[in-house]
Amino acid sequence: MNAATQPRPRRDDAYNFAYLDEQTKRMIRRGLLKAVAIPGYQVPFGGREMPLPYGWGTGGMQLTAAILGADDVLKVIDQSADDTTNAVSIRRFFARTAGVATTEQTAQASIIQTRHRIPETPLTADQIMVFQVPNPDPLRFIEPLESETRTLHALKDYGVMHVKLYEDIATFGHIATAYAYPVTVAGRYVMDPSPIPKFDNPKLHMSPALMLFGAGREKRLYAVPPYTQVSSLDFEDHPFAPQRWEQHCAICGSEDTFLDELIVDDQGTQSFVCSDTDYCAQRVAQGRDGQ
Amino acid sequence: MYVAVKGGERAIDNAHRLLAKKRRGDTAVAELGVEQIRQQLPLAVARVMSEGSLYDEQLAALAIKQAAGDLVEAIFLLRAYRTTLPRFCASLPIDTSRMLLSRRLSATFKDVPGGQLLGPTFDYTHRLLDFSLLAEGDYPGPDVHGHAQLEPCPHVLGLLAKEGLIKEETDLGEAADDITRTPLEYPASRAQRLQALARGDEGFLLALGYSSQRGYGRNHPFAGEIRIGEVDVWLEPEELGFPIAIGAIEITECEMVNQFVGSTAEPAQFTRGYGLAFGHAERKAMAMALVDRSLRAEEYGEEIQSPAQQQEFVLAHCDNVEAAGFVSHLKLPHYVDFQSELELIRKLRKPSTEQAQ
Numbered sequence: 275m276n277a278a279t280q281p282r283p284r285r286d287d288a289y290n291f292a293y294l295d296e297q298t299k300r301m302i303r304r305g306l307l308k309a310v311a312i313p314g315y316q317v318p319f320g321g322r323e324m325p326l327p328y329g330w331g332t333g334g335m336q337l338t339a340a341i342l343g344a345d346d347v348l349k350v351i352d353q354s355a356d357d358t359t360n361a362v363s364i365r366r367f368f369a370r371t372a373g374v375a376t377t378e379q380t381a382q383a384s385i386i387q388t389r390h391r392i393p394e395t396p397l398t399a400d401q402i403m404v405f406q407v408p409n410p411d412p413l414r415f416i417e418p419l420e421s422e423t424r425t426l427h428a429l430k431d432y433g434v435m436h437v438k439l440y441e442d443i444a445t446f447g448h449i450a451t452a453y454a455y456p457v458t459v460a461g462r463y464v465m466d467p468s469p470i471p472k473f474d475n476p477k478l479h480m481s482p483a484l485m486l487f488g489a490g491r492e493k494r495l496y497a498v499p500p501y502t503q504v505s506s507l508d509f510e511d512h513p514f515a516p517q518r519w520e521q522h523c524a525i526c527g528s529e530d531t532f533l534d535e536l537i538v539d540d541q542g543t544q545s546f547v548c549s550d551t552d553y554c555a556q557r558v559a560q561g562r563d564g565q
Numbered sequence: 566m567y568v569a570v571k572g573g574e575r576a577i578d579n580a581h582r583l584l585a586k587k588r589r590g591d592t593a594v595a596e597l598g599v600e601q602i603r604q605q606l607p608l609a610v611a612r613v614m615s616e617g618s619l620y621d622e623q624l625a626a627l628a629i630k631q632a633a634g635d636l637v638e639a640i641f642l643l644r645a646y647r648t649t650l651p652r653f654c655a656s657l658p659i660d661t662s663r664m665l666l667s668r669r670l671s672a673t674f675k676d677v678p679g680g681q682l683l684g685p686t687f688d689y690t691h692r693l694l695d696f697s698l699l700a701e702g703d704y705p706g707p708d709v710h711g712h713a714q715l716e717p718c719p720h721v722l723g724l725l726a727k728e729g730l731i732k733e734e735t736d737l738g739e740a741a742d743d744i745t746r747t748p749l750e751y752p753a754s755r756a757q758r759l760q761a762l763a764r765g766d767e768g769f770l771l772a773l774g775y776s777s778q779r780g781y782g783r784n785h786p787f788a789g790e791i792r793i794g795e796v797d798v799w800l801e802p803e804e805l806g807f808p809i810a811i812g813a814i815e816i817t818e819c820e821m822v823n824q825f826v827g828s829t830a831e832p833a834q835f836t837r838g839y840g841l842a843f844g845h846a847e848r849k850a851m852a853m854a855l856v857d858r859s860l861r862a863e864e865y866g867e868e869i870q871s872p873a874q875q876q877e878f879v880l881a882h883c884d885n886v887e888a889a890g891f892v893s894h895l896k897l898p899h900y901v902d903f904q905s906e907l908e909l910i911r912k913l914r915k916p917s918t919e920q921a922q
Contacts, residue, residue: 420877
């Protein structure tokens with residue numbers, strides 16, 4: 275069973291609440307309001323230097339710092355696990371600088387900062403997801419110039435993206451994108467959902483929870499408001515299909531979750547387990563097993 | 566097994582203890598003092614202050630000590646500290662024509678008002694290891710007597726400007742956006758570009774500047790003037806109504822002169838690139854001036870075809886804290902994404918296996 279909610283620790287008074295100064299948090303919240311008002315639109319913001327390296331979640335951390343209140347309960351996951359070192363490091367950072375309660379249980383959390391996954395446990399309207407984003411622009415690898423991609427977004431000119439997906443089908447017979455699979459938000463902006471596996475894309479659609487995305491290095495933030503239409507790009511004759519596994523989880527027996535592949539011996543024997551450690555532990559606590 | 570990345574808090578604590586031990590080295594050897602670093606590694610301190618965007622020799626020296634000599638890490642430490650500092654006000658623009666010079670040279674004129682001043686430099690040293698420095702003694706260093714007369718040293722390129730031979734630089738009087746507060750948007754103004762270059766990685770700018778000399782966006786430079794010295798910093802607090810000097814900082818300034826053929830609208834004249842860095846940092850200032858000039862290609866109607874001329878390429882990649890962070894993040898677990906790719910590549914290979922059979 276994953277650790278239940280940890281009570282509020284003592285806050286380190288040497289820094290402002292949640293590290294960032296109030297002016298900066300206000301600036302980020304203004305950006306977030308704009309992002310919620312224009313779903314999927316990348317809002318430039320005055321990203322600050324954080325005491326963690328760029329690429330390690332500085333964008334997500336700034337958003338979390340901006341929305342965190344003293345009564346919030348924070349969960350931090352990396353690859354869907356609470357105990358990966360970077361998730362531990364970020365959780366500790368906020369426990370120290372904000373003195374907030376933390377949890378590993380999805381249902382107990384009011385804010386969930388994540389890298390690369392959306393929890394398997396369905397989210398509620400009382401929860402906010404904060405995604406760490408490396409490259410906010412879904413068009414970046416098709417057109418490297420920011421000045422160009424902003425124009426394409428403004429004109430809703432996504433032809434290049436459809437051509438890329440079509441070329442995939444022509445070359446491989448499938449759309450060859452397995453994570454960071456582009457989506458259209460509220461019928462307008464094409465958005466990079468951050469490098470979540472496409473398995474998680476359907477969870478974005480009509481989610482009761484607010485979804486916030488922060489890219490620290492690129493200094494952009496964007497949002498999917500609650501109950502917003504989010505569709506993964508596809509073609510009528512090649513509909514979007516999330517990943518499926520023939521195996522089930524070796525620990526909890528789950529057949530419909532995202533599974534990580536482990537290689538357990540020198541002969542390369544594979545074993546599959548839930549990537550969401552909390553979800554897996556909850557199922558085990560309910561008496562399920564992998565046999 | 567990849568579970569090595571799991572295990573959390575204890576592993577992190579132990580890793581930090583191991584790092585502290587590595588940094589300290591053999592305890593039989595005296596610990597390196599921050600003041601020693603500040604006094605005896607001044608060029609490292611200068612680089613950390615420049616790219617860390619914070620003029621504080623003591624904190625830069627502390628960062629170098631804490632980073633065990635990794636200057637990019639030290640720059641990161643100083644930046645992360647800088648971001649927490651309140652902003653009281655902005656200083657008046659520094660007046661580099663009133664610097665107290667320790668070094669000054671112009672490669673464009675044999676003699677200039679105020680003269681050439683070689684000063685402390687590695688130039689003309691033979692790069693032979695000095696084994697006398699190996700001897701751990703109380704080497705007092707040579708005696709140096711200052712006996713120069715103070716005399717005015719106007720900017721060399723100002724002399725060309727009097728004749729109208731060089732493109733005038735005009736102060737538009739507009740407030741420049743602070744790129745550490747307002748996100749960079751393209752196309753960036755020259756003020757923003759210069760800020761980014763001043764914080765930019767010395768090695769990256771050096772390579773880009775070098776590439777422009779080798780024909781990738783050729784702009785034929787001359788070192789119009791390089792000056793190193795102390796300049797007063799002035800503030801004008803609102804409640805006072807007149808400026809006060811709050812201290813002096815050491816800076817390196819470089820102005821490059823470049824050819825410009827002219828156009829139908831303008832007669833042929835020289836143009837310039839500008840470099841500025843904290844402390845004694847000649848290589849950085851020169852590289853910055855070369856890249857600044859390359860990035861002015863659009864302003865002068867030159868064909869943009871090389872990396873050094875492309876502002877999105879240069880500005881988005883010159884920051885070593887951003888670059889080091891994003892490269893190092895590849896060490897973080899990616900097993901969800903990799904699993905997705907694995908599933909995809911197996912799927913993509915299926916039809917071709919069937920065809921083969």
